[in-house]
Amino acid sequence: xxxxxxxxxxxxxxxxxSMTLQCAQDMNHEYMxxxxxxxxxxxxxxxxxVGAGITDQGEVPNGYNVSRSTTEDFPLRLLSAAPSQxxxxxxxxxxxxxxxxxxxxxxxxxxx
Amino acid sequence: xxxxxxxxxxxxxxxxxFLTINCTYTATGYPSLFWYVQYPGEGLQLLLxxxxxxxxGSNKGFEATYRKETTSFHLEKGSVQVxxxxxxxxxxxxxxxxxxIFGKGTRLHILP
Numbered sequence: 001x002x003x004x005x006x007x008x009x010x011x012x013x014x015x016x017x018s019m020t021l022q023c024a025q026d027m028n029h030e031y032m033x034x035x036x037x038x039x040x041x042x043x044x045x046x047x048x049x050v051g052a053g054i055t056d057q058g059e060v061p062n063g064y065n066v067s068r069s070t071t072e073d074f075p076l077r078l079l080s081a082a083p084s085q086x087x088x089x090x091x092x093x094x095x096x097x098x099x100x101x102x103x104x105x106x107x108x109x110x111x112x
Numbered sequence: 113x114x115x116x117x118x119x120x121x122x123x124x125x126x127x128x129x130f131l132t133i134n135c136t137y138t139a140t141g142y143p144s145l146f147w148y149v150q151y152p153g154e155g156l157q158l159l160l161x162x163x164x165x166x167x168x169g170s171n172k173g174f175e176a177t178y179r180k181e182t183t184s185f186h187l188e189k190g191s192v193q194v195x196x197x198x199x200x201x202x203x204x205x206x207x208x209x210x211x212x213i214f215g216k217g218t219r220l221h222i223l224p
Contacts, residue, residue: 041216042201101158105155
C-alpha cells in the first residue's frame with residue numbers, strides 16, 4: 001500500500017509561473033485535502049474534497065485551484081506563483097468524518 | 113469557531129525526562145481529538161487519538177486523555193528518548209465536519 005503519494009518533493013518556480021502539485025491515494029478514501037505549512041503557523045487548510053466532483057475552499061484558498069475528477073487524485077494548481085506561496089504543501093486523505101487523516105510526504109515549494 | 117491551542121516550543125528535555133505538551137480546544141459540540149507527530153523532512157503521522165470524553169489514546173509510550181470538563185488533551189510520556197525529537201501537533205475534528213483543525217505545533221528536542 002503506497003498510501004498518499006505527492007509529487008514532486010521539491011520545486012522552484014519563478015514568480016508568475018503556474019504548476020500543479022500532484023496527490024494520489026490508493027486507500028479509496030472519500031475525503032482529501034491540501035494544507036500548507038509555514039513556520040509558526042501550523043497547518044492551514046487550502047482546499048478540500050468530500051468526494052469525486054465535489055470541492056470546497058478552506059482557510060487560505062486564494063491563488064490555488066483544485067479539482068477532483070476521480071476518487072484517487074486531488075491535484076492542486078498554482079495559477080500564477082507568488083513568493084508568498086513559498087511553503088511546504090501536504091496532501092491528506094481520510095475515510096470520512098471523525099476519522100484520522102493520512103498525510104503525504106510533502107512538497108517543498110520555493111517561489112523566487 | 114473551533115480552535116486548538118497548544119504550548120509554544122521549542123521544548124528541550126534530557127533523555128528519560130517526563131514529557132507534557134499541553135493542548136486545549138474550543139469546539140461547539142464533541143470533537144474527536146488527535147495528536148500527530150512530524151519527524152524531520154517527513155509528513156505528519158497519527159500518534160494517537162480519542163473520540164469521546166474520558167477516552168485515553170496511547171501509542172509508543174505516549175498517552176493523552178480526552179477531558180471534556182477542562183477541554184484538554186495533554187500529551188504525556190514517562191521517559192523520552194532522543195528518537196522522540198520531532199514536532200507534535202494537536203488537532204480536532206468535529207463529527208459532522210470535513211475539516212481537521214490543527215494547533216501550531218510544538219517542537220521537541222531531546223538531549224542525550
